[in-house]
Every structure is written in structure tokens, then in C-alpha cells.
Amino acid sequence: xxxxxxxxxxxxxxxxxxxxxxxxxxxxxxxxxxxxxxxxxxxxxxx
Amino acid sequence: xxxxxxxxxxxxxxxxxxxxxxxxxxxxxxxxxxxxxxxxxxxxxxxxxxxxxxxxxxxxxxxxxxxxxxxxxxxxxxxxxxxxxxxxxxxxxxxxxxxxxxxxxxxxxxxxxxxxxxxxxxxxxxxxxxxxxxxxxxxxxxxxxxxxxxxxxxxxxxxxxxxxxxxxxxxxxxxxxxxxxxxxxxxxxxxxxxxxxxxxxxxxxxxxxxxxxxxxxxxxxxxxxxxxxxxxxxxxxxxxxxxxxxxxxxxxxxxxxxxxxxxxxxxxxxxxxxxxxxxxxxxxxxxxxxxxxxxxxxxxxxxxxxxxxxxxxxxxxxxxxxxxxxxxxxxxxxxxxxxxxxxxxxxxxxxxxxxxxxxxxxxxxxxxxxxxxxxxxxxxxxxxxxxxxxxxxxxxxxxxxxxxxxxxxxxxxxxxxxxxxxxxxxxxxxxxxxxxxxxxxxxxxxxxxxxxxxxxxxxxxxxxxxxxxxxxxxxxxxxxxxxxxxxxxxxxxxxxxxxxxxxxxxxxxxxxxxxxxxxxxx
Numbered sequence: 001x002x003x004x005x006x007x008x009x010x011x012x013x014x015x016x017x018x019x020x021x022x023x024x025x026x027x028x029x030x031x032x033x034x035x036x037x038x039x040x041x042x043x044x045x046x047x
Numbered sequence: 048x049x050x051x052x053x054x055x056x057x058x059x060x061x062x063x064x065x066x067x068x069x070x071x072x073x074x075x076x077x078x079x080x081x082x083x084x085x086x087x088x089x090x091x092x093x094x095x096x097x098x099x100x101x102x103x104x105x106x107x108x109x110x111x112x113x114x115x116x117x118x119x120x121x122x123x124x125x126x127x128x129x130x131x132x133x134x135x136x137x138x139x140x141x142x143x144x145x146x147x148x149x150x151x152x153x154x155x156x157x158x159x160x161x162x163x164x165x166x167x168x169x170x171x172x173x174x175x176x177x178x179x180x181x182x183x184x185x186x187x188x189x190x191x192x193x194x195x196x197x198x199x200x201x202x203x204x205x206x207x208x209x210x211x212x213x214x215x216x217x218x219x220x221x222x223x224x225x226x227x228x229x230x231x232x233x234x235x236x237x238x239x240x241x242x243x244x245x246x247x248x249x250x251x252x253x254x255x256x257x258x259x260x261x262x263x264x265x266x267x268x269x270x271x272x273x274x275x276x277x278x279x280x281x282x283x284x285x286x287x288x289x290x291x292x293x294x295x296x297x298x299x300x301x302x303x304x305x306x307x308x309x310x311x312x313x314x315x316x317x318x319x320x321x322x323x324x325x326x327x328x329x330x331x332x333x334x335x336x337x338x339x340x341x342x343x344x345x346x347x348x349x350x351x352x353x354x355x356x357x358x359x360x361x362x363x364x365x366x367x368x369x370x371x372x373x374x375x376x377x378x379x380x381x382x383x384x385x386x387x388x389x390x391x392x393x394x395x396x397x398x399x400x401x402x403x404x405x406x407x408x409x410x411x412x413x414x415x416x417x418x419x420x421x422x423x424x425x426x427x428x429x430x431x432x433x434x435x436x437x438x439x440x441x442x443x444x445x446x447x448x449x450x451x452x453x454x455x456x457x458x459x460x461x462x463x464x465x466x467x468x469x470x471x472x473x474x475x476x477x478x479x480x481x482x483x484x485x486x487x488x489x490x491x492x493x494x495x496x497x498x499x500x501x502x503x504x505x506x507x508x509x510x511x512x513x514x515x516x517x518x519x520x521x522x523x524x525x526x527x528x529x530x531x532x533x534x535x536x537x538x539x540x541x542x543x544x545x546x547x548x549x550x551x552x553x554x555x556x557x558x559x560x561x562x563x564x565x566x567x568x569x
Binding site: 026 | 058059062087088089091095257258260261263264265266305306307310311313314317318320321324325328476478479
């Protein structure tokens with residue numbers, strides 16, 4: 001395998017695996033917020 | 048207000064279902080082919096830039112639009128768009144979010160059924176002892192509907208989808224995602240390790256697996272400034288993340304009002320990227336280059352990834368001996384089947400949400416009606432596959448409509464609803480601090496990229512609209528029988544367009560009726 005291909009492959013896979021594990025892990029270990037009773041229709045129709 | 052009060056059972060279930068909706072055949076079959084055709088390893092640069100500037104912003108937009116609609120009792124795009132826009136036309140633009148899913152499900156469920164059929168063939172040893180031509184012939188016979196397997200598998204697929212949909216989000220879709228996604232990743236890891244560790248001279252391999260990886264990842268940076276490459280990267284991002292379809296809105300509509308969407312959408316989006324780049328790019332190309340060589344693989348990728356996945360892979364697995372070939376066949380087609388099911392379930396959700404919200408239909412009735420529509424609309428793609436009806440559906444609904452819908456929804460979100468309120472929606476309840484940079488990107492950069500993609504695709508769209516390539520084939524043909532066949536094919540394609548248009552208008556009419564009902568109620 002050429003060095004440039006190896007660098008591209010390792011960089012791409014590394015960056016993507018890194019971000020995936022970071023966000024997925026953070027999502028898994030962040031406790032769910034208790035649901036407050038929110039008022040509906042925060043905004044009128046049409047923004 | 049609808050009586051549709053479903054919600055997701057767990058955060059993990061929601062993220063896996065969202066990731067599952069994005070992970071599909073494209074992750075394993077489309078990305079590697081796109082990379083090879085657009086600069087190899089260098090393709091990752093425009094691809095990641097498009098993910099950052101197009102994919103992630105659209106994920107934020109669609110998740111927040113869905114949650115916003117859901118808290119007002121709207122679970123599909125027509126009335127989500129209507130609530131966010133000032134003009135009544137938005138609800139008809141929102142029809143795209145149901146139409147695209149029904150139109151794609153019509154042929155996608157058939158494609159999904161191929162994986163089931165091939166899973167069956169792998170288990171029963173249909174491929175054992177077959178030559179490359181033999182495996183090729185099995186595929187040709189399969190799509191030519193010889194034998195009962197194709198139709199039986201198609202009906203089984205529709206039944207499985209209907210059953211899961213009828214069990215609702217928490218008891219059906221979420222359970223399917225929690226089972227399907229881990230299995231898919233497990234199968235993917237097994238095949239990726241096997242693909243990258245192929246050794247030349249062992250089991251008939253002519254190259255090491257790393258030769259295929261080198262072929263895929265060797266960068267050709269001279270292509271990086273070519274508009275075609277950027278267009279392909281943007282198209283791949285649209286396709287792989289399932290943005291523009293309306294199913295993310297439909298799933299997100301069942302998120303509780305104060306639940307996070309920023310971190311969840313990033314988790315789902317990056318999981319899809321993981322499956323595509325880390326796993327998907329390590330399977331088809333390394334294995335096929337290992338056994339067939341680079342020249343043959345280049346030739347095979349000209350006709351897209353489907354040929355590689357179904358015509359080539361079963362033959363290559365046979366080189367590993369009966370036991371490993373069976374395991375690899377089960378892993379490969381099982382992986383594709385789970386990728387397909389988790390996506391087709393998402394395609395059913397907008398219709399489920401719409402009919403339950405607006406017409407008060409039960410889950411069972413709505414799921415059955417979805418199956419009936421997909422069956423009727425899918426029949427032409429099954430029966431007239433060789434006449435190009437399948438590809439016609441894929442092109443107009445699964446390609447052109449996505450880009451148009453993506454453009455219109457981001458205009459609605461950023462410019463009509465307003466980026467200030469939009470950004471407040473995205474960040475409300477967020478478990479992660481989002482860079483303010485994305486606010487600017489959503490308002491200006493993403494719409495410009497989509498306009499660029501759309502304008503870049505116009506010549507192709509026009510060519511397809513007027514059957515340019517078919518007319519060229521007719522002009523080049525000398526045999527009257529060939530000319531007649533091509534003309535018949537054109538008739539089939541025109542009829543399939545008419546059918547799709549009728550479905551679109553039919554959904555518009557349902558939206559009109561629903562709106563009338565709402566007005567009477569108010």
C-alpha cells in the first residue's frame with residue numbers, strides 16, 4: 001500500500017471513528033432531562 | 048390535534064433508528080464506487096466538507112422541524128411545513144415528504160427482498176460450485192422473475208415491514224433498530240476484517256486485500272477542483288444521510304418537546320459515516336480487487352455498485368470454502384437486509400403519521416394501507432425491471448425530488464420561519480454547545496451548495512426528461528426489432544412517470560381534504 005493511500009485511509013477512518021465514538025459516547029452517558037410541561041404553540045403559525 | 052400520542056421509548060432507540068434510517072445499501076455499494084470514480088482517497092476531502100456544510104446543517108434543520116411539528120401534533124411534513132410557513136402552498140410542498148418515501152419504498156422494498164432471497168440462497172448453498180457466469184446467471188434469472196423466490200421474498204419483506212410498523216415506534220421500529228443495527232455492525236466488522244486480510248495466493252486470491260484498499264484510497268488530488276467531484280460528493284451526502292426525504296422529520300416528530308436534538312442528530316449522523324467509511328469502504332472493493340484484479344473491478348463499477356453486490360460477491364465468497372462462504376453470504380446479505388429494513392421502516396413512518404393525525408386511522412389500518420400502496424406502486428418495478436422502470440423511479444423520486452425538497456425545506460427554515468427562531472429550536476434542550484458558525488452555514492452556505500448541486504444536475508435532468516440516451520440508442524439501432532424494443536421501453540418509462548405523478552397528486556388531494564377537515568374543526 002502506498003504511503004499516501006495509507007495516510008488518507010487512516011486519517012479518514014480515524015477522524016470518523018473518533019467523532020462517532022465521541023458523540024455516541026456522550027449521547028449514551030448524558031442523563032436524560034426530566035420533561036417539563038411546556039406550553040404548546042411556542043410560535044404562532046407562519047413563524 | 049391528533050390522537051397520535053406515540054413517542055420514543057429510549058434515547059438509544061431513537062438514535063439507532065435514525066442511524067438505521069440513514070444506513071442503507073448506499074453505504075456499502077454506492078460510496079466505494081463514487082470514491083473510485085471521483086479521485087480515490089482525495090474524494091474524502093469534498094465528501095467531508097459536504098458532510099460539514101450540507102449534511103450536518105440539514106440534519107439539524109430536519110430534526111428541529113420534526114420536533115417542532117410534533118409538539119404541535121403534526122407528524123408529517125405537509126402540516127409541519129404549513130405550520131412553519133406563511134403561505135398555504137407550503138403544505139403542498141410538504142407533500143414531498145410523504146411522496147418521496149412512498150415512491151422510494153415502492154422499489155426499495157423490492158431491492159430489500161433481493162437481499163432476503165440471496166440470504167436464503169446463501170444458506171441453502173445455491174452458490175456452491177457456481178462459476179462467475181453461473182452466479183451472474185442467478186442474478187439475471189432472479190430479476191427476470193424466474194421461479195417463485197423473488198415474488199415470495201418480496202411479499203415476505205412487505206409483510207415484515209407492515210408488521211413492524213403496525214407495532215408502533217417503541218414496540219416495533221425501535222426494537223427492529225436495536226436488533227438490526229448492532230447485527231449490521233457486527234457483520235460489517237467481520238467482512239471488513241476478512242476483506243482487508245485477504246492474502247494473495249491463498250484461496251485463489253490474486254491480490255492482497257490491501258491492494259484493493261490502496262486502489263480505493265490512493266488520492267488523486269488533481270480531481271479535487273473538478274465541479275463533477277464536488278457534485279458527486281454532495282449527492283452522496285444527500286443520499287447517505289437520507290436528508291430531503293421527510294423521514295427524519297417524521298421520526299423527530301415523536302421526540303419529547305425538551306429532549307435534545309443537537310447531540311442526538313450528531314450521534315446518528317456520525318454513526319452513518321462510521322458505517323460508510325470505516326466499514327463500507329473496507330468490504331466490496333478490497334474483496335473484489337483481491338480476487339478479480341483492478342481492471343475487472345473498474346469495469347464492474349461502471350454499472351454501479353448493485354452489480355458488484357449481487358453478481359460478484361456471492362461468487363467471491365465461494366473461494367473461501369463452503370463453511371466460510373456460507374457465513375460470509377449470511378453476513379453480507381444479512382447486513383444489507385438489516386440496512387434495508389431499518390430504512391424502509393422509516394419510509395413508512397411519514398404516511399403512518401399523516402393518516403393517523405389527519406384521518407384518525409389505527410396503526411394496523413395505516414400500516415396495511417402503506418403495504419397496499421407500496422405493493423401496487425412497486426408492481427411495475429418488479430414486473431418491468433428489465434424495461435428500466437426501477438431505475439426511472441429511483442432517478443425521479445430517489446434523486447431529483449430529494450435535492451428539490453432539501454432546497455425548499457432549508458429556504459423555509461432559514462428564510463421563511465426565520466434563522467433566529469430556527470436556531471433557537473435547534474439549540475433548545477441541547478446537551479452539547481453548538482458552534483454559532485452553523486447558524487451562518489444554515490442560512491447561507493447550505494442553500495448555496497444545494498442550488499449548486501441542482502444547477503449542476505440540470506443538464507442531466509433535462510437529458511433524462513426528454514429520454515436523450517434512449518433516443519440516441521434508437522438513432523444508432525439498425526435492427527427494427529431493437530428499435531421496437533427501445534420504443535416499448537420508452538412507453539413503459541412514460542407510464543411510470545404518469546403513475547408517480549398520479550401518486551403525488553393523490554397525496555396533494557389527501558392534504559387538501561385534511562386541511563378542509565382542520566378548518567371545519569377550527
